[in-house]
Amino acid sequence: MKSFKLGAAAFSIAFAGQAALAETEITFWHAMGGQLGETVNEVAAGFNASQDEYKITPVFKGSYEETLTAGIAAFRAGEQPNIIQVFDAGAATVIGAQGATIPVQDLLADNGIDFDINDYIAGVRYFYADADGKMIGMPFNSSTPIMYYNVQALEKAGVTPPATWEEFANVTAPALKEAGYIPLSQSHLPWIFTENFFSRHNLQFASSNNGYDSNDTQIMINNPAIKAHFSALVDWKEQGLFEWYGTGWGDNAKPFEDGNVAMWLGSSGSFGGLLAKDLGFDFSATMLPYWEGVTTEPTQTFIGGAALFAMSGKSAEENKAAAEFFSYLTSSDTQYFWHQATGYVPITEAAYEAAKADGHYEKFPAAEVGIQQLSLPAGEFTRGYRMGFYVQIRDVMNREYGRILTGETDVESGFATIEAESNKLLERFAKTQG
Amino acid sequence: MKRAGFTSVWLPVALLLPQLSIIAIFFYWPAGWAVQSSFYLQDPFGFGSTFVGFENYTDLTANSEYMRIAWFTVVFTVLVTFFSLSIALLLAVKADKVIRGAKSYRTLLMWVYAVAPPVAGFMGIMLFHQHTGPMTDFFKALGWDYKILVDYNSTATAFIIVSVWKQIPVNFIFFLSGLQSIPRAVREAAMIDNRSGVRRFWDITFPLLAPTGFFLLIINITYALFDTFGIIDTLVKGEPGNNPMTLVYKVYMDGFRGNDLGGSSAQSVILMVLVLVLTVFQFRLIERRIHYS
Numbered sequence: 088m089k090s091f092k093l094g095a096a097a098f099s100i101a102f103a104g105q106a107a108l109a110e111t112e113i114t115f116w117h118a119m120g121g122q123l124g125e126t127v128n129e130v131a132a133g134f135n136a137s138q139d140e141y142k143i144t145p146v147f148k149g150s151y152e153e154t155l156t157a158g159i160a161a162f163r164a165g166e167q168p169n170i171i172q173v174f175d176a177g178a179a180t181v182i183g184a185q186g187a188t189i190p191v192q193d194l195l196a197d198n199g200i201d202f203d204i205n206d207y208i209a210g211v212r213y214f215y216a217d218a219d220g221k222m223i224g225m226p227f228n229s230s231t232p233i234m235y236y237n238v239q240a241l242e243k244a245g246v247t248p249p250a251t252w253e254e255f256a257n258v259t260a261p262a263l264k265e266a267g268y269i270p271l272s273q274s275h276l277p278w279i280f281t282e283n284f285f286s287r288h289n290l291q292f293a294s295s296n297n298g299y300d301s302n303d304t305q306i307m308i309n310n311p312a313i314k315a316h317f318s319a320l321v322d323w324k325e326q327g328l329f330e331w332y333g334t335g336w337g338d339n340a341k342p343f344e345d346g347n348v349a350m351w352l353g354s355s356g357s358f359g360g361l362l363a364k365d366l367g368f369d370f371s372a373t374m375l376p377y378w379e380g381v382t383t384e385p386t387q388t389f390i391g392g393a394a395l396f397a398m399s400g401k402s403a404e405e406n407k408a409a410a411e412f413f414s415y416l417t418s419s420d421t422q423y424f425w426h427q428a429t430g431y432v433p434i435t436e437a438a439y440e441a442a443k444a445d446g447h448y449e450k451f452p453a454a455e456v457g458i459q460q461l462s463l464p465a466g467e468f469t470r471g472y473r474m475g476f477y478v479q480i481r482d483v484m485n486r487e488y489g490r491i492l493t494g495e496t497d498v499e500s501g502f503a504t505i506e507a508e509s510n511k512l513l514e515r516f517a518k519t520q521g
Numbered sequence: 522m523k524r525a526g527f528t529s530v531w532l533p534v535a536l537l538l539p540q541l542s543i544i545a546i547f548f549y550w551p552a553g554w555a556v557q558s559s560f561y562l563q564d565p566f567g568f569g570s571t572f573v574g575f576e577n578y579t580d581l582t583a584n585s586e587y588m589r590i591a592w593f594t595v596v597f598t599v600l601v602t603f604f605s606l607s608i609a610l611l612l613a614v615k616a617d618k619v620i621r622g623a624k625s626y627r628t629l630l631m632w633v634y635a636v637a638p639p640v641a642g643f644m645g646i647m648l649f650h651q652h653t654g655p656m657t658d659f660f661k662a663l664g665w666d667y668k669i670l671v672d673y674n675s676t677a678t679a680f681i682i683v684s685v686w687k688q689i690p691v692n693f694i695f696f697l698s699g700l701q702s703i704p705r706a707v708r709e710a711a712m713i714d715n716r717s718g719v720r721r722f723w724d725i726t727f728p729l730l731a732p733t734g735f736f737l738l739i740i741n742i743t744y745a746l747f748d749t750f751g752i753i754d755t756l757v758k759g760e761p762g763n764n765p766m767t768l769v770y771k772v773y774m775d776g777f778r779g780n781d782l783g784g785s786s787a788q789s790v791i792l793m794v795l796v797l798v799l800t801v802f803q804f805r806l807i808e809r810r811i812h813y814s
Binding site: 150152153155156159162163180181183184185186187331332333334335338341476478479482485486487488489490493495508511515518519520521 | 562563564565566567568569570571573580584586651652668669670671672673758759760761762763764774775777778779780781783784
């Protein structure tokens with residue numbers, strides 16, 4: 088009993104001691120598991136060590152979808168975190184709910200932190216912005232799909248990485264097949280072969296300026312260029328030039344890591360993970376190929392990954408702490424560290440310059456491919472897309488693409504189904520905003 | 522005969538109150554919310570919402586994919602129920618005859634019961650793995666180009682096998698105790714009447730097991746409809762793509778992943794009605810026709 092009282096006294100003293108420092112504590116919910124989660128913790132620890140007024144606590148909440156759902160439930164219960172990480176497909180949901188978050192641009196301005204959207208690299212600038220170009224979410228882990236290749240496999244086949252799909256079909260893939268490899272796999276059909284297919288060729292993806300200008304949006308997926316691409320995929324799969332291992336990301340990456348598949352389309356953010364694995368071969372990367380038949384001036388791709396949003400309903404001190412954390416996060420040192428450790432692209436020009444000056448890309452040329460691709464010339468439709476219930480739209484795409492690739496349906500009816508179901512979902516989403 | 526009873530109304534009410542309040546808080550209240558939100562399309566954060574009447578329901582019936590999922594759920598439920606009941610019955614009948622080492626034998630058969638559905642799912646992932654799964658090798662040896670997560674039927678087969686495997690022990694325990702409660706005299710009389718074991722089983726044992734069997738039938742139908750969620754989620758790794766799924770998994774996909782509260786509420790109301798029908802069916806039809814001794 089005595090020791091219990093002593094313990095309680097010690098506890099209350101310790102508690103009072105902590106309170107005496109008047110440290111403002113904020114929470115940050117994220118979806119970065121494993122190695123990436125460790126890196127997030129390092130960034131947070133760095134911020135906590137850099138000053139003694141604020142303390143941020145990162146909490147891993149599961150997948151992107153689980154994190155967003157947890158954030159929504161918490162918001163409705165008045166228990167929301169200060170900062171939440173929301174992925175690209177959830178952007179319309181969180182940005183649509185005006186009042187759930189404080190636009191990051193306002194948050195920084197209100198707390199006296201300089202903000203110039205032009206400090207950010209072109210590809211990431213406007214994806215998480217509203218119709219007027221005001222930045223709502225702070226791009227955090229930004230990636231873009233690129234093509235990784237097995238250097239030895241390409242040498243053995245006597246080919247170079249293809250720049251266009253025509254080159255892939257006529258030269259690269261047949262040679263790789265001859266050399267005993269499965270030439271190609273990819274890990275995310277909606278992201279790599281749909282969203283970024285549209286941006287790479289500067290095609291309109293949805294009405295109302297890809298959905299940015301209004302909720303009354305229709306998807307424009309039933310486009311002959313992308314249908315031709317999927318018809319080509321079906322042919323390539325039959326000829327043994329392409330393989331599809333299901334919807335799972337890892338199931339398609341594994342055969343590349345095992346050395347069976349020669350080229351793999353993944354995320355620029357996969358770089359850190361591939362480097363950490365001891366692959367039995369050298370790997371490098373190149374930009375996402377394009378169809379010369381569709382365009383001779385390929386444009387930049389969209390960013391994938393996620394952004395950080397400051398949730399509303401918090402005290403001024405906590406908002407100030409969140410703003411300071413964003414400021415720390417976008418400093419070129421933090422960005423360069425994050426870029427090096429994970430492979431996600433640095434989001435500011437300054438951080439990119441720092442990485443160049445440090446010779447990072449001489450050591451790892453593949454690490455620069457993502458940012459180069461995001462810095463390609465922009466087009467009218469390369470800023471991004473904003474569609475509600477997009478998680479379900481991606482589910483519909485995955486389902487129909489799977490059916491197309493397993494011969495259960497044909498390209499024409501698959502795309503007609505995606506178009507009809509997506510437009511129905513968009514119509515329903517518009518009503519949730521009413 | 523004098524009926525024992527309470528003298529006042531308040532005592533039984535007070536005794537029932539804890540139970541009733543738990544039911545009210547954890548069942549009626551959320552169920553009421555689900556019914557209400559099934560008539561709205563609302564912003565997940567709770568800002569905007571539009572009253573849409575029965576639109577959430579008509580959208581579902583108009584969606585061919587939802588109908589396809591409903592059909593899969595029916596087929597899945599029938600197959601899982603049939604195989605888990607019949608295999609468990611076979612095992613129970615055989616275990617009932619074992620005399621030496623009966624206890625350890627029975628314990629081994631019940632063991633699987635302790636495996637949680639997601640763990641069963643993980644075992645399924647390993648057994649049916651595209652490249653390294655022994656079941657994949659087995660099916661390939663039979664000439665089936667088995668590819669889980671790529672091919673619809675391959676994934677469906679894995680769902681069914683893992684779900685059946687997981688449910689057999691429960692059924693086994695009930696069937697075994699049911700068999701052991703059949704009076705010895707009845708069995709011995711049957712033995713004199715008929716030498717054929719198969720005939721004795723169908724004429725005597727099976728009808729006497731019927732009450733247990735029908736109880737298990739309902740338990741197994743609800744298991745296949747609802748409790749297989751963990752197995753399905755683990756096997757498809759949260760990304761069903763072109764793979765089959767059950768109605769309850771669709772509720773999760775639309776509600777928890779997609780934040781479509783109205784649509785997923787309508788789906789859960791449909792499932793509630795389904796359970797209600799099952800319950801009425803159980804009490805009204807089955808309980809009347811089965812003779813409990």
